[in-house]
Amino acid sequence: MKKPLHSHTDAAASESASAFINAHASTIGPLDPQAPEIKLRTWSSLRQALVDDLEAQAPPPWLWWRIRLHLLLTNNRSLAALQAWCHSHAWLRRLVGSTALCTLGLLWIAFSAHMMTSVRPIELTQLLNHPIAWSATSLHARAGKPSTTPSSSALGAESLAILGVPFFGSIQSLDDLSATRQAQWITNHNGQILALRLHD
Amino acid sequence: MSAEQPAEDLRGLALLCEGCMQGLEPIYRRHSGPLYRYLLALGASQEAASDALQDAFISLAQQPRAFDPQRGSLGGYLAGIARHGLLAQWRRQGREVASEDNDGLDHLDPEGVGDDGPLQTLETKASKHALWAAIEGLPFVFREALLLVDIQERSYAEAASIAGVELNTLRTRLHRARLRLAEALAPSVKAKHLANHQDRSSL
Numbered sequence: 001m002k003k004p005l006h007s008h009t010d011a012a013a014s015e016s017a018s019a020f021i022n023a024h025a026s027t028i029g030p031l032d033p034q035a036p037e038i039k040l041r042t043w044s045s046l047r048q049a050l051v052d053d054l055e056a057q058a059p060p061p062w063l064w065w066r067i068r069l070h071l072l073l074t075n076n077r078s079l080a081a082l083q084a085w086c087h088s089h090a091w092l093r094r095l096v097g098s099t100a101l102c103t104l105g106l107l108w109i110a111f112s113a114h115m116m117t118s119v120r121p122i123e124l125t126q127l128l129n130h131p132i133a134w135s136a137t138s139l140h141a142r143a144g145k146p147s148t149t150p151s152s153s154a155l156g157a158e159s160l161a162i163l164g165v166p167f168f169g170s171i172q173s174l175d176d177l178s179a180t181r182q183a184q185w186i187t188n189h190n191g192q193i194l195a196l197r198l199h200d
Numbered sequence: 201m202s203a204e205q206p207a208e209d210l211r212g213l214a215l216l217c218e219g220c221m222q223g224l225e226p227i228y229r230r231h232s233g234p235l236y237r238y239l240l241a242l243g244a245s246q247e248a249a250s251d252a253l254q255d256a257f258i259s260l261a262q263q264p265r266a267f268d269p270q271r272g273s274l275g276g277y278l279a280g281i282a283r284h285g286l287l288a289q290w291r292r293q294g295r296e297v298a299s300e301d302n303d304g305l306d307h308l309d310p311e312g313v314g315d316d317g318p319l320q321t322l323e324t325k326a327s328k329h330a331l332w333a334a335i336e337g338l339p340f341v342f343r344e345a346l347l348l349v350d351i352q353e354r355s356y357a358e359a360a361s362i363a364g365v366e367l368n369t370l371r372t373r374l375h376r377a378r379l380r381l382a383e384a385l386a387p388s389v390k391a392k393h394l395a396n397h398q399d400r401s402s403l
Contacts, residue, residue: 063254
């Protein structure tokens with residue numbers, strides 16, 4: 001009896017090659033004493049051998065990280081574009097950075113020079129709202145001292161001087177300059193007194 | 201067609217739909233191996249298979265809502281994308297991929313070829329390597345049908361979905377693939393059954 005190999009109208013969508021092959025095993029007939037062994041040895045065993053061959057294959061371990069990296073870069077297009085731009089314009093990035101640093105330095109020099117020539121630091125320290133006085137106030141407040149003492153003012157000026165050491169020179173304070181009045185002054189590198197305050 | 205999706209896939213998809221890329225990892229762990237093996241069996245090199253696999257998972261991560269659970273399994277959906285990516289690679293490389301279903305075997309009688317041919321051939325001649333060689337020698341569309349249904353044991357519907365063809369087309373391809381396989385494993389069978397066919401025609 002011949003059995004159709006395949007029928008498009010067959011509802012059994014799960015027809016497999018083993019069915020295909022084994023159907024033909026039946027055509028050999030039960031008279032063949034080796035028919036069951038033939039069935040076992042044919043398609044199923046060969047198919048299993050093929051599957052075993054394939055199972056030995058696995059995607060490379062780095063593939064997962066490549067996918068993650070790709071997604072990261074794709075999802076952050078602006079970041080990726082900026083990184084790519086920076087990589088391709090490294091010289092411009094260095095130029096901009098150097099220019100910004102030089103400009104900041106020049107501004108600080110100009111500010112220091114202005115402070116030393118046109119502003120009297122000691123007097124500034126007496127203004128409680130001024131940053132110089134504020135720094136002194138906060139320091140002395142932590143030390144448990146009154147914030148409006150002359151020494152605190154001098155400390156405020158000193159803190160400013162520390163920031164601009166090369167330009168401010170030094171600030172000195174003497175409690176008893178004339179034995180009767182407390183004095184504070186600030187000098188430049190040459191020892192010239194830039195500001196002087198005598199307390200009543 | 202409705203397909204029941206594993207809970208792990210559904211959880212991963214839900215995370216991806218919320219924009220959380222962590223959902224891709226369980227899906228990758230579950231499906232990357234079978235997909236990779238499917239691509240290799242189609243004839244892809246390891247590099248090409250890796251690239252196609254990457255395309256499939258990136259596509260899913262970027263457009264998780266494009267997958268419709270009612271239309272098939274997630275594995276089938278990913279296999280379809282990977283297959284498409286692999287074919288695109290091959291086209292870019294100028295590799296010819298037979299897309300026609302006509303394999304020149306129309307003269308073979310489906311009922312006659314298999315009487316004892318495939319079984320005897322497999323029994324007497326076929327080894328694993330010979331079978332591999334025969335499968336690799338099949339035209340792409342037939343090899344694909346054979347791999348999807350006979351090797352990977354996917355359902356006809358899922359295989360048709362992956363191959364992007366109608367169910368009947370897939371059945372035809374599978375049938376022809378089996379005939380081609382039998383013919384490749386036993387070249388003499390063709391001549392024998394051609395003779396039988398001519399005898400029957402003359403009667």
